[in-house]
Amino acid sequence: MTPDQKAEIDALRAQSFTTRRATVPALEEILYDVIPVLDHGFIRVIDYMGDDAAVVQAARVSYGKGTKKVREDAGLIAYLMRHRHSTPFEMCEIKFHVKLPIFVARQWIRHRTANVNEYSARYSILDREFYVPKPEHMAAQSASNRQGRGDVLPADKAAAVMKLLRDDAERSYDHYLEMLGTGDERSEEDRGLAAAAETVAVTGLARELARMNLSLNFYTQWYWKTDLHNFMHFLSLRADPHAQYEIRVYAEAMADVLARWVPATHDAFTNYRLGGALLSAKALAVVKAMLDGQAVDKTASGMSAREWAEVMATLGR
Amino acid sequence: MTPDQKAEIDALRAQSFTTRRATVPALEEILYDVIPVLDHGFIRVIDYMGDDAAVVQAARVSYGKGTKKVREDAGLIAYLMRHRHSTPFEMCEIKFHVKLPIFVARQWIRHRTANVNEYSARYSILDREFYVPKPEHMAAQSASNRQGRGDVLPADKAAAVMKLLRDDAERSYDHYLEMLGTGDERSEEDRGLAAAAETVAVTGLARELARMNLSLNFYTQWYWKTDLHNFMHFLSLRADPHAQYEIRVYAEAMADVLARWVPATHDAFTNYRLGGALLSAKALAVVKAMLDGQAVDKTASGMSAREWAEVMATLGR
Amino acid sequence: MTPDQKAEIDALRAQSFTTRRATVPALEEILYDVIPVLDHGFIRVIDYMGDDAAVVQAARVSYGKGTKKVREDAGLIAYLMRHRHSTPFEMCEIKFHVKLPIFVARQWIRHRTANVNEYSARYSILDREFYVPKPEHMAAQSASNRQGRGDVLPADKAAAVMKLLRDDAERSYDHYLEMLGTGDERSEEDRGLAAAAETVAVTGLARELARMNLSLNFYTQWYWKTDLHNFMHFLSLRADPHAQYEIRVYAEAMADVLARWVPATHDAFTNYRLGGALLSAKALAVVKAMLDGQAVDKTASGMSAREWAEVMATLGR
Amino acid sequence: MTPDQKAEIDALRAQSFTTRRATVPALEEILYDVIPVLDHGFIRVIDYMGDDAAVVQAARVSYGKGTKKVREDAGLIAYLMRHRHSTPFEMCEIKFHVKLPIFVARQWIRHRTANVNEYSARYSILDREFYVPKPEHMAAQSASNRQGRGDVLPADKAAAVMKLLRDDAERSYDHYLEMLGTGDERSEEDRGLAAAAETVAVTGLARELARMNLSLNFYTQWYWKTDLHNFMHFLSLRADPHAQYEIRVYAEAMADVLARWVPATHDAFTNYRLGGALLSAKALAVVKAMLDGQAVDKTASGMSAREWAEVMATLGR
Known part of the structure; x- marks a missing residue:
């Protein structure tokens, strides 16, 4: 700030x-x-x-x-x-x-x-600020969950990823400014929509185009x-x-x-x-059976293996 | 109040x-x-x-x-x-x-x-309050606009309508209370959702049904x-x-x-x-022609008679 | 139809x-x-x-x-x-x-x-069609649920309600037509928005006003x-x-x-x-305790009497 | 494709x-x-x-x-x-x-x-596909409009920008794959949500993290x-x-x-x-005056210079 x-x-x-x-x-x-x-x-x-x-x-x-x-x-x-x-x-x-x-x-x-x-x-120039995860959040792809994270990466791998992220972001930003034809960093004055009528003397690439070189972090x-x-x-x-x-x-x-x-x-x-927790009709039937002291069975429940595991986790079993 | x-x-x-x-x-x-x-x-x-x-x-x-x-x-x-x-x-x-x-x-x-x-x-009993238009707002169906009002009704007709509206609304409300099996008017206490757990000793028709007898005013x-x-x-x-x-x-x-x-x-x-006012492409073409001092023509404009009239009204012609 | x-x-x-x-x-x-x-x-x-x-x-x-x-x-x-x-x-x-x-x-x-x-x-005249519940759906206000129905009304009371609903609706509709200044029932032709430009020769009250005399059924x-x-x-x-x-x-x-x-x-x-069914954190804690064979207690659960009853009903207890 | x-x-x-x-x-x-x-x-x-x-x-x-x-x-x-x-x-x-x-x-x-x-x-690996504008769309920042484009860049500048965009995107993508710990490009099989239960043997960085290195094009x-x-x-x-x-x-x-x-x-x-086109009340007043053959004046209209220019452009003046 x-x-x-x-x-x-x-x-x-x-x-x-x-x-x-x-x-x-x-x-x-x-x-x-x-x-x-x-x-x-x-x-x-x-x-x-x-x-x-x-x-x-x-x-x-x-x-x-x-x-x-x-x-x-x-x-x-x-x-x-x-x-x-x-x-x-x-x-x-x-x-x-x-x-x-x-x-x-x-x-x-x-x-x-x-x-x-x-x-x-499109109006303004973005700041040189990008996110780089801390080593403790630098996790591997989960082996069991297609959209999740698994174990934290070993320190050397994490360091390598951090370096890649940082170097690429810095280079992207340098080139962003270069395309804009300005070494100037954004000033507050650059911002105002109200100022839209003022003449802007920029000779470089339009901002709405240059921004596409920045990365998602x-x-x-x-x-x-x-x-x-x-x-x-x-x-x-x-x-x-x-x-x-x-x-x-x-x-x-x-x-x-x-x-x-x-x-x-x-x-x-x-x-x-x-x-x-939201229990499905099938899960509710299993809970009722368990409360009645009946044996319950994954296959008979009609649930998938994954869903069964989720329900048992919910019930603390 | x-x-x-x-x-x-x-x-x-x-x-x-x-x-x-x-x-x-x-x-x-x-x-x-x-x-x-x-x-x-x-x-x-x-x-x-x-x-x-x-x-x-x-x-x-x-x-x-x-x-x-x-x-x-x-x-x-x-x-x-x-x-x-x-x-x-x-x-x-x-x-x-x-x-x-x-x-x-x-x-x-x-x-x-x-x-x-x-x-x-469904929860509460409505008040005995209904809308009756004043005579000066008691208008006839418009002769030109299918969804609008035309001239104000003559005084005797307006009075007759007011009487019908008032009598029907009063009767509806009397019967509403009768169906509810209560002469009680609503009290503030009747309202509270929080009070939903209290026992309500009403022997009459459910409120969610009785309300259907009330009119839209x-x-x-x-x-x-x-x-x-x-x-x-x-x-x-x-x-x-x-x-x-x-x-x-x-x-x-x-x-x-x-x-x-x-x-x-x-x-x-x-x-x-x-x-x-929003001018259509056709209306804009007419305005431009008029500003150029050219004669314009309803038929040639491609507009319907009604739309032409609306545009001319907008332009104060 | x-x-x-x-x-x-x-x-x-x-x-x-x-x-x-x-x-x-x-x-x-x-x-x-x-x-x-x-x-x-x-x-x-x-x-x-x-x-x-x-x-x-x-x-x-x-x-x-x-x-x-x-x-x-x-x-x-x-x-x-x-x-x-x-x-x-x-x-x-x-x-x-x-x-x-x-x-x-x-x-x-x-x-x-x-x-x-x-x-x-506003455009069209509604049909003479209104809902009257069947006797078996003519229920009293619930004694326990402020927004629900309780027992079915006795036959004589139900018949009395039906008569009130029917008579009031018929009368409302008669007066609706009377205000409109027409004995005509709606014809298909009356409907079309496209016909909005046609001249409508109605001398009675505007439709947008007359409709307010109809009841909610x-x-x-x-x-x-x-x-x-x-x-x-x-x-x-x-x-x-x-x-x-x-x-x-x-x-x-x-x-x-x-x-x-x-x-x-x-x-x-x-x-x-x-x-x-959606179980709250408190309800889940009760279920887990029950599955562990522990005694559970309404007061200790932190649930209200009503919520406890709902949860027990869900669990079929 | x-x-x-x-x-x-x-x-x-x-x-x-x-x-x-x-x-x-x-x-x-x-x-x-x-x-x-x-x-x-x-x-x-x-x-x-x-x-x-x-x-x-x-x-x-x-x-x-x-x-x-x-x-x-x-x-x-x-x-x-x-x-x-x-x-x-x-x-x-x-x-x-x-x-x-x-x-x-x-x-x-x-x-x-x-x-x-x-x-x-988060689930899948993106393709190596990014947008690079054609030279004829490679425009400079507008001198008059803070959010628009002005003249097309000279050929050499355009070529320089294209090279920067292309090189940075290629490098980002190479590093993206490197972080993922895979030289594999995405296969169709990689995609299916249904396959979420399968074991995924990826030792690299989680996909939800690696993607942040890709640029906005x-x-x-x-x-x-x-x-x-x-x-x-x-x-x-x-x-x-x-x-x-x-x-x-x-x-x-x-x-x-x-x-x-x-x-x-x-x-x-x-x-x-x-x-x-939408004409404001002020613009409508100007149009009416012009149609009446009266002189109109930017200052008297109450419009800003920019708005006046927009309205005149709309009217083809």
């Missing part, structure tokens, strides 16, 4: 207004602050609307706060989560500023129910806004152990934000989504 | 918090207040996120406020509106509590990009939340002269809210959407 | 074309046919895109059919369903013509991820189109025992269509969605 | 089924065929639902075809387009297989109202499905002269598909969208 950027954030954090809106002190505390993720990435909470009570208020279509006792509110929130009544959770909203590698952005953007403004490399950034229901859906998929490590760390940082923002909703989410 | 409801609203309006978030004093002023629409309906602003500057901030993916001078910001907002860059407008959000006749709700709900929680007549209510872009899309369709009067009055009341909330965006919206 | 409508359907069913597209004979068999639901309603399949193999093809982003053996395809479909990989299911599409009571339409329309064209009572109709993923989501909520009977019968008729259309997907859907 | 891929396509094109569904011979003709775009990309139509008549049928919520004379149908379609009645156009659907550079995919995916299945580089591919309304919205933005050349050529190829599929809709789209 540049000193200018830090000063801008400090200026936002120094401001203070009076409002009649639902306000969450624990979230205000970290508002605008940078929460680092990966080697150069971050999340920042930029704005929010609503709190736990706003979920209750919407479910009751109330004239006032709609809340009763805290305990009753938490009960209603748990009830809504359990019965998949998702619309009251859609009544809260949160907005983030996120800096993330492009290959992570490509997974993330598949969540279509969010609003996004991405920094444009370069960082991009965006504003990302979503409602509480879709935020939890994002977290349930991306904070999951099956998600790629590089997106999971963003989801985990955002789950901490969820806990600050709407603690009762976070509790229900943890119980019913993150910690819960 | 009952005294209880009024007290709840007053309690909300009396509260005051400190926040670092973007805050709009002109909108805070009316927050939670009832803005009456039609004979028993209303809109109330319940919450909001962002302001004009938040649009600019998102367009620039900035670390800080992102705003420059007010004039430059307004220029950027106009540029975004003109070039249909809609995503920065999606970064603001507004939430309303609305009370409206069911037949209006049926048009309104077709806007799918909003979040809605409607008061449920009965009032319902909901929480409705949408982003600034989709809010303007709603307004452009529903504040339009072709929209049915009974939904247009809601849109007009909401357009006033827009002006309070985001004045620069409201100006651009008025200029480019509400007051603008 | 009028003889004209029947003739139109027969004409569609008589046509036959040659196509290279994925085609499902079992679905072609019933294409365009009326499948009756409730007393005057129906569903009709109007068009479809894709089949089970199209799900596989999309998951593999293949150049050709993408399918291997039938058994492997079914395995992949089950895998996708189990791991909530929903996008391949979005690659198939189905379109229905549905006739349904307005109060059912109001629940149905809350599914926002579908395309809808509804018959417009009158029938409307629409074209409804959705993708396979969202179709299953609709079915999982609306074919559920907690759904109101009057929408559930539509969902059940549509589930039969699903079985004809995509049998492998239907099997997976039945196993993982309709017949499956 | 490999011989295997060609054979798969030929097999699809050789198949023939009988259907009662709306069928479009002109589209069947090119179904599954590769339509080349850029140096290694393509579009292929994989499936479709509906035709011009289906738009009419949905607008009329008809029991049968709903069509009258061809001329009347075209008139209704033009009416719907002119008045932005978009829902009937949502009743048709089309599915493409697209091969495209990643930086184009990143723009394309911002259209959220489509269904997408992308080839996964590498090709990816996906299945992309959308409805007719959103398809036209995509075309109106991406076939526009302001769109980047590399996505515009895809949109142009797809506009040809639109013309084959729904000719009446294509005509209306060309007239009202592609060839039309």
Whole structure:
């Protein structure tokens, strides 16, 4: 982060207004602050609307706060989560500023129910910032899972990969600047859309073309806004152990934000989504048989070997 | 509105918090207040996120406020509106509590990009409140427009219609209560979802069935939340002269809210959407010919008689 | 259905074309046919895109059919369903013509991820058709569930309700026609949007106003189109025992269509969605303890009495 | 394209089924065929639902075809387009297989109202295929438009850029394979999700990590499905002269598909969208004044210099 950027954030954090809106002190505390993720990435909470009570208020279509006792509110929130009544959770909203590698952005953007403004490399010149995994995250292809990671690479192999990634990214960026016909790094002034009318005296290749030489580990950034229901859906998929490590760390940082923002909703989410499990009809039949003390059998269950293993893992057998 | 409801609203309006978030004093002023629409309906602003500057901030993916001078910001907002860059407008959000006749709700709900929680007549008993148009809005079917209104009905006819509407609605409601096996009107206590576990000693017809006897002019209510872009899309369709009067009055009341909330965006919206016009390729060719001083001809233009008339009206000919 | 409508359907069913597209004979068999639901309603399949193999093809982003053996395809479909990989299911599409009571339409329309064209009572005059429940579906308000039905009403009470519903609907419709200033019932000619330019010589109240006198049990109709993923989501909520009977019968008729259309997907859907159950973290802990032969206790589980009962019912205890 | 891929396509094109569904011979003709775009990309139509008549049928919520004379149908379609009645156009659907550079995919995916299945580089190894612009598309940054292209680069500069792009991409790909610990190029067998259970004996870096070394001009591919309304919205933005050349050529190829599929809709789209123009309230006032023979003035109009120039260009002044 540049000193200018830090000063801008400090200026936002120094401001203070009076409002009649639902306000969450624990979230205000970290508002605008940078929460680092990966080697150069971050999340920042930029704005929010609503709190736990706003979920209750919407479910009751109330004239006032709609809340009763805290305990009753938490009960209603748990009830809504359990019965998949998702619309009251859609009544809260949160907005983030996120800096993330492009290959992570490509997974993330598949969540279509969010609003996004991405920094444009058609307008502006990207920074010399790219992601290189730490040795402890440099894993081999999984031998059992076609889309996962297996053991960590031996130190020498990891070092070799890191060198390749770093050298290629540095060279790509050098050539990117060379194509642009400029040794200048991007300045803040370069950015403004408002400035679109100004004459730009660049003699090099158009930015919208030059950018194609950058690799997928370069960082991009965006504003990302979503409602509480879709935020939890994002977290349930991306904070999951099956998600790629590089997106999971963003989801985990955002789950901490969820806990600050709407603690009762976070509790229900943890119980019913993150910690819960969906049992199929076949799996349920097996569980019932086991509870009845009957012998159960993988073949007779109708499940595949892989699914059987997943179910037994879920049941702690 | 009952005294209880009024007290709840007053309690909300009396509260005051400190926040670092973007805050709009002109909108805070009316927050939670009832803005009456039609004979028993209303809109109330319940919450909001962002302001004009938040649009600019998102367009620039900035670390800080992102705003420059007010004039430059307004220029950027106009540029975004003109070039249909809609995503920065999606970064603001507004939430309303609305009370409206069911037949209006049926048009309104077709806007799918909003979040809605409607008061449920499966859970609760609806109030004895229905819409009856005023004589000056009691119009005959249009002779030229299959979906519009023509002249106002003569006073005696209007009075006859009002009596039919009123008598039928009263009778429907009496029978609704009779089917429910209760002379009780709904109490606040009847409402709570949280109370779902309590035993309800009703011997009459299930609420989810009895409600089918009510007519489409009965009032319902909901929480409705949408982003600034989709809010303007709603307004452009529903504040339009072709929209049915009974939904247009809601849109007009909401357009006033827009002006309070985001004045620069409201100006651009008025200029480019509400007051603008889309000319087809054929219409553009006619305009160019007229500007060249050439004679133009309805038949040669390739337009239908109706479309020709619409274009000439747009051009003030 | 009028003889004209029947003739139109027969004409569609008589046509036959040659196509290279994925085609499902079992679905072609019933294409365009009326499948009756409730007393005057129906569903009709109007068009479809894709089949089970199209799900596989999309998951593999293949150049050709993408399918291997039938058994492997079914395995992949089950895998996708189990791991909530929903996008391949979005690659198939189905379109229905549905006739349904307005109060059912109001629940149905809350599914926002579908395309809808509804018959417009602003343009056209509705038919004299309304829903009256059969005595065996005339249930009392549930004593334990605030939004459900309890016991069936005694015969005399049911008959009284039926009479009220019928008389009120008939009267509403008579007055509707009276307001419209016409004894004419709707003719086909009345309908066409294309005819919007014709002069309509109606002297009565505008249709967009008169319709408000009709009650919520009158029938409307629409074209409804959705993708396979969202179709299953609709079915999982609306074919559920907690759904109101009057929408559930539509969902059940549509589930039969699903079985004809995509049998492998239907099997997976039945196993993982309709017949499956979501266990919370707390419920899972209880199941594990039971499997370990430990005593479990409602209070210690952290579940409410209602949730405990639901979990025990799921486990068949 | 490999011989295997060609054979798969030929097999699809050789198949023939009988259907009662709306069928479009002109589209069947090119179904599954590769339509080349850029140096290694393509579009292929994989499936479709509906035709011009289906738009009419949905607008009329008809029991049968709903069509009258061809001329009347075209008139209704033009009416719907002119008045932005978009829902009937949502009743048709089309599915493409697209091969495209990643930086184009990143723009394309911002259209959220489509269904997408992308080839996964977490599962599979990408091909050695990347985009290099032809010299005639190698343009300098525009001097007047911050996001556009200006003059074509001189031949020597263009050649230098091409060499940089090509060398960097080749080297990235070599290192990608090296990290994967395999000289093997991807085989078809590598792909199948169904095969996820097989043991994969790869000792190199996980695929989900290695891919980050590839640059944004590498090709990816996906299945992309959308409805007719959103398809036209995509075309109106991406076939526009302001769109980047590399996505515009895809949109142009797809506009040809639109013309084959729904000719009446294509005509209306060309007239009202592609060839039309939106005039603001201020621009309309200027046009009216000009038609009245009054002098108009840039400053008095309230428009910026840029907007004034745009409006005059639209009017051919």
